[in-house]
Amino acid sequence: xxxxxxxxxxxxxxxxxxxxxxxxxxxxxxxxxxxxxxxxxxxxxxxxxxxxxxxxxxxxxxxxxxxxxxxxxxxxxxxxxxxxxxxxxxxxxxxxxxxxxxxxxxxxxxxxxxxxxxxxxxxxxxxxxxxxxxxxxxxxxxxxxxxxxxxxxxxxxxxxxxxxxxxxxxxxxxxxxxxxxxxxxxxxxxxxxxxxxxxxxxxxxxxxxxxxxxxxxxxxxxxxxxxxxxxxxxxxxxxxxxxxxxxxxxxxxxxxxxxxxxxxxxxxxxxxxxxxxxxxxxxxxxxxxxxxxxxxxxxxxxxxxxxxxxxxxxxxxxxxxxxxxxxxxxxxxxxxxxxxxxxxxxxxxxxxxxxxxxxxxxxxxxxxxxxxxxxxxxxxxxxxxxxxxxxxxxxxxxxxxxxxxxxxxxxxxxxxxxxxxxxxxxxxxxxxxxxxxxxxxxxxxxxxxxxxxxxxxxxxxxxxxxxxxxxxxxxxxxxxxxxxxxx
Amino acid sequence: xxxxxxxxxxxxxxxxxxxxxxxxxxxxxxxxxxxxxxxxxxxxxxxxxxxxxxxxxxxxxxxxxxxxxxxxxxxxxxxxxxxxxxxxxxxxxxxxxxxxxxxxxxxxxxxxxxxxxxxxxxxxxxxxxxxxxxxxxxxxxxxxxxxxxxxxxxxxxxxxxxxxxxxxxxxxxxxxxxxxxxxxxxxxxxxxxxxxxxxxxxxxxxxxxxxxxxxxxxxxxxxxxxxxxxxxxxxxxxxxxxxxxxxxxxxxxxxxxxxxxxxxxxxxxxxxxxxxxxxxxxxxxxxxxxxxxxxxxxxxxxxxxxxxxxxxxxxxxxxxxxxxxxxxxxxxxxxxxxxxxxxxxxxxxxxxxxxxxxxxxxxxxxxxxxxxxxxxxxxxxxxxxxxxxxxxxxxxxxxxxxxxxxxxxxxxxxxxxxxxxxxxxxxxxxxxxxxxxxxxxxxxxxxxxxxxxxxxxxxxxxxxxxxxxxxx
Numbered sequence: 001x002x003x004x005x006x007x008x009x010x011x012x013x014x015x016x017x018x019x020x021x022x023x024x025x026x027x028x029x030x031x032x033x034x035x036x037x038x039x040x041x042x043x044x045x046x047x048x049x050x051x052x053x054x055x056x057x058x059x060x061x062x063x064x065x066x067x068x069x070x071x072x073x074x075x076x077x078x079x080x081x082x083x084x085x086x087x088x089x090x091x092x093x094x095x096x097x098x099x100x101x102x103x104x105x106x107x108x109x110x111x112x113x114x115x116x117x118x119x120x121x122x123x124x125x126x127x128x129x130x131x132x133x134x135x136x137x138x139x140x141x142x143x144x145x146x147x148x149x150x151x152x153x154x155x156x157x158x159x160x161x162x163x164x165x166x167x168x169x170x171x172x173x174x175x176x177x178x179x180x181x182x183x184x185x186x187x188x189x190x191x192x193x194x195x196x197x198x199x200x201x202x203x204x205x206x207x208x209x210x211x212x213x214x215x216x217x218x219x220x221x222x223x224x225x226x227x228x229x230x231x232x233x234x235x236x237x238x239x240x241x242x243x244x245x246x247x248x249x250x251x252x253x254x255x256x257x258x259x260x261x262x263x264x265x266x267x268x269x270x271x272x273x274x275x276x277x278x279x280x281x282x283x284x285x286x287x288x289x290x291x292x293x294x295x296x297x298x299x300x301x302x303x304x305x306x307x308x309x310x311x312x313x314x315x316x317x318x319x320x321x322x323x324x325x326x327x328x329x330x331x332x333x334x335x336x337x338x339x340x341x342x343x344x345x346x347x348x349x350x351x352x353x354x355x356x357x358x359x360x361x362x363x364x365x366x367x368x369x370x371x372x373x374x375x376x377x378x379x380x381x382x383x384x385x386x387x388x389x390x391x392x393x394x395x396x397x398x399x400x401x402x403x404x405x406x407x408x409x410x411x412x413x414x415x416x417x418x419x420x421x422x423x424x425x426x427x428x429x430x431x432x433x434x435x436x437x438x439x440x441x442x443x444x445x446x447x448x449x450x451x452x453x454x455x456x457x458x459x460x461x462x463x464x465x466x467x468x469x470x471x472x473x474x475x476x477x478x479x480x481x482x483x484x485x486x487x
Numbered sequence: 488x489x490x491x492x493x494x495x496x497x498x499x500x501x502x503x504x505x506x507x508x509x510x511x512x513x514x515x516x517x518x519x520x521x522x523x524x525x526x527x528x529x530x531x532x533x534x535x536x537x538x539x540x541x542x543x544x545x546x547x548x549x550x551x552x553x554x555x556x557x558x559x560x561x562x563x564x565x566x567x568x569x570x571x572x573x574x575x576x577x578x579x580x581x582x583x584x585x586x587x588x589x590x591x592x593x594x595x596x597x598x599x600x601x602x603x604x605x606x607x608x609x610x611x612x613x614x615x616x617x618x619x620x621x622x623x624x625x626x627x628x629x630x631x632x633x634x635x636x637x638x639x640x641x642x643x644x645x646x647x648x649x650x651x652x653x654x655x656x657x658x659x660x661x662x663x664x665x666x667x668x669x670x671x672x673x674x675x676x677x678x679x680x681x682x683x684x685x686x687x688x689x690x691x692x693x694x695x696x697x698x699x700x701x702x703x704x705x706x707x708x709x710x711x712x713x714x715x716x717x718x719x720x721x722x723x724x725x726x727x728x729x730x731x732x733x734x735x736x737x738x739x740x741x742x743x744x745x746x747x748x749x750x751x752x753x754x755x756x757x758x759x760x761x762x763x764x765x766x767x768x769x770x771x772x773x774x775x776x777x778x779x780x781x782x783x784x785x786x787x788x789x790x791x792x793x794x795x796x797x798x799x800x801x802x803x804x805x806x807x808x809x810x811x812x813x814x815x816x817x818x819x820x821x822x823x824x825x826x827x828x829x830x831x832x833x834x835x836x837x838x839x840x841x842x843x844x845x846x847x848x849x850x851x852x853x854x855x856x857x858x859x860x861x862x863x864x865x866x867x868x869x870x871x872x873x874x875x876x877x878x879x880x881x882x883x884x885x886x887x888x889x890x891x892x893x894x895x896x897x898x899x900x901x902x903x904x905x906x907x908x909x910x911x912x913x914x915x916x917x918x919x920x921x922x923x924x925x926x927x928x929x930x931x932x933x934x935x936x937x938x939x940x941x942x943x944x945x946x947x948x949x950x951x952x953x954x955x956x957x958x959x
Binding site: 017018021022025029033036037040086089090105106107108109110111112113114115116117118119120121125129130133137141236237238240241242244245248249251252253255256257259260261262263264267268269270271353354356357360384387 | 504505508509512516519523526527530534576577579580581582595596597600602603604605606607608609610611615619620623627631726727728730731732734735738742743745746747748749750752753754759760761762825826828829832833855856859
């Protein structure tokens with residue numbers, strides 16, 4: 001019986017004006033904007049490859065260990081087409097230096113900060129806005145509309161149980177709404193795969209499958225919300241107005257208010273204070289270096305340009321040799337120590353930013369639309385967790401690199417730290433000539449990969465919440481429908 | 488007759504559930520928005536005054552010698568606007584920290600408390616409530632204004648009497664506007680009372696005019712949606728269909744089109760990046776230095792000891808001035824391109840009334856990108872003032888070389904600029920002033936004109952549709 005009700009409802013809904021209009025809008029939006037988003041991804045990917053290649057070429061030119069200053073680049077995330085999140089806002093690169101920590105200031109510091117006035121556009125916006133409102137429109141007159149037309153009375157006068165009708169309606173609604181969800185995903189994927197640089201790995205496909213599932217669950221939640229109002233109100237106009245008011249609250253008010261509240265509840269300390277502390281630490285470090293230095297009575301030197309815009313000593317004579325053999329070990333030992341402390345402070349500050357963001361996310365859980373958005377961000381790997389993972393990877397790489405240079409230069413005491421020659425070789429050095437680059441085959445390379453399992457684990461609470469919202473709303477609809485006056 | 492229709496419709500609206508809901512929602516949002524604003528404004532003002540005082544004490548510390556004043560790096564924050572509770576204009580996400588000396592200025596950076604991983608959000612200000620919530624409310628009040636009456640059969644009855652169609656249409660429009668306006672004004676009034684009762688904020692007399700303009704703009708904007716609602720309602724036979732179409736219109740105009748701004752601004756103009764900027768700066772500097780000789784003999788070499796024979800002070804001054812001018816040109820150009828990119832995005836999306844309304848409200852409230860532009864310009868003017876002051880004071884010192892250029896070592900070693908102490912009271916200080924209402928009049932007039940055009944177009948459309956409407 002449930003099946004028959006579902007079939008009838010499905011056909012009725014399929015032929016409505018609102019469904020046709022909704023699907024057309026979904027198709028048009030996907031077909032127009034996914035190519036733009038994919039092209040943008042492709043552009044970012046190209047830039048990423050260029051940057052990595054340029055950095056690699058520079059690395060091959062390095063002549064002394066102190067000038068190894070690679071920049072680590074974060075590869076763009078292909079799934080940002082579906083859910084952009086923080087993709088364009090967090091740093092795409094971090095430069096590793098022995099004596100300094102990477103500056104993490106956000107992508108706006110490297111791009112156009114005025115673009116902050118524009119909201120984000122991605123494929124999940126189509127679901128959050130268009131599909132969710134379509135779900136409400138399909139559901140709002142499911143019960144109250146039938147009552148107005150008098151068909152509910154007829155249906156219940158037969159041998160049909162109330163729960164069968166409600167389940168049939170849910171099933172029909174889902175069958176109808178799966179159509180636009182599937183259409184959007186299929187079109188988006190087809191378009192995405194038409195781009196030559198786009199490559200989807202196995203884990204990406206898994207993520208996309210989960211995104212599809214999440215979208216279906218979310219659509220079901222919005223349908224259930226409409227159904228609940230339909231079971232609560234006697235007139236379909238009232239159920240529509242109630243549903244839409246709540247929807248506007250979910251779409252506009254909750255996301256904005258949650259961010260607003262989070263920045264009040266958990267204010268972050270001004271960045272300037274941290275900068276001042278770091279500056280003071282650096283100055284103290286420099287002072288300690290100078291304190292332990294011998295007086296230099298001069299001595300000539302000739303320098304040459306190295307990779308990464310730095311230089312190295314080619315020839316040192318007289319006291320300069322003695323001076324630099326003391327200066328560099330002390331300088332690098334103290335400044336790497338200082339950098340580690342600065343990095344710790346910087347990380348605390350960044351953790352504060354992340355905490356504010358996740359508080360905003362938690363507050364936004366009042367709205368199923370935000371819950372859905374959060375889940376999509378995690379599945380796409382564009383949330384604050386992915387940002388933290390990049391920071392961790394950068395820190396780890398920095399640690400490895402410092403360890404590598406220490407090992408190679410015998411804890412910064414070898415002359416290879418600042419000159420490609422030994423002092424004896426310098427005696428017989430030509431005035432001009434090309435110096436040999438370092439052999440860096442064993443240098444630890446940076447490979448950043450988003451971890452699917454970790455992202456999935458983070459997405460589970462919100463996904464569970466979405467399922468719970470579905471069950472709760474359906475249970476409430478059920479209770480309301482049992483007590484519904486069909487006259 | 489028209490008045491009777493208005494009264495009837497208004498009464499009907501006021502007694503409906505939607506009015507109750509919109510009233511409650513409106514009041515709750517206006518109140519919540521104001522409370523959040525007051526809390527944030529206090530912190531912003533504290534930060535602002537702290538930075539201003541720090542800046543002044545730096546300047547005072549360097550006024551012991553005139554040349555030190557010229558090379559003082561000043562750092563100021565954008566002053567928070569009291570009218571930000573009306574239209575905040577993404578103030579918190581936009582650059583707010585400005586650094587400059589007399590010779591050059593840096594590109595503005597993010598403020599101290601901004602969190603770049605938070606979604607760019609708008610506070611719950613009047614502009615957000617009006618553009619998103621009340622535009623929706625306006626549609627909810629009008630979606631069944633014509634077709635609903637047809638469904639219930641009352642339209643036929645009404646038109647059977649001696650009521651001309653245009654009177655009926657006007658009556659419906661006025662009734663809907665009055666209902667929407669009522670809940671809007673109640674909310675705005677509550678918000679205003681809350682803000683005025685706070686001790687942390689003072690609204691100057693000129694801002695009352697701005698407030699009035701903001702209220703009028705809100706009404707002009709909402710009128711578009713009321714007319715749109717009536718138009719669609721007069722096009723379709725069933726009110727359910729009218730709601731569906733209107734919802735899609737609303738989603739398109741208020742949510743989707745504004746979201747396209749970023750995409751369009753990225754597509755239309757290639758965004759200048761920091762890397763490109765650094766490269767252009769290097770190139771500009773290199774070009775000047777490579778042609779150092781054209782500024783005079785030995786311009787490229789310098790010793791802080793004036794008696795060194797290699798020195799050629801006038802040539803050096805010309806060279807360094809050319810270098811800093813080249814740098815300023817590159818920065819200015821970069822800044823202009825960034826603004827052009829953003830304005831392109833906004834201009835292309837300005838076929839949405841929501842974008843127009845937000846933009847013109849920002850202008851009226853003195854916030855948003857225009858606020859940054861204004862501060863940037865004021866800094867330029869201040870640099871000129873300071874320059875003039877330094878020239879004037881320097882001219883009085885017979886020991887100075889009177890060569891005012893961007894090299895602190897020369898100013899110190901050669902006495903290129905006077906070393907005399909200055910009276911701090913006479914030194915020009917940077918103080919941000921509120922731009923006059925007329926400063927951004929031209930774009931504002933365009934926006935208001937377009938909003939008016941939308942009104943006229945929808946009114947005409949509604950009128951034509953209604954005169955041809957089949958009331959059976």
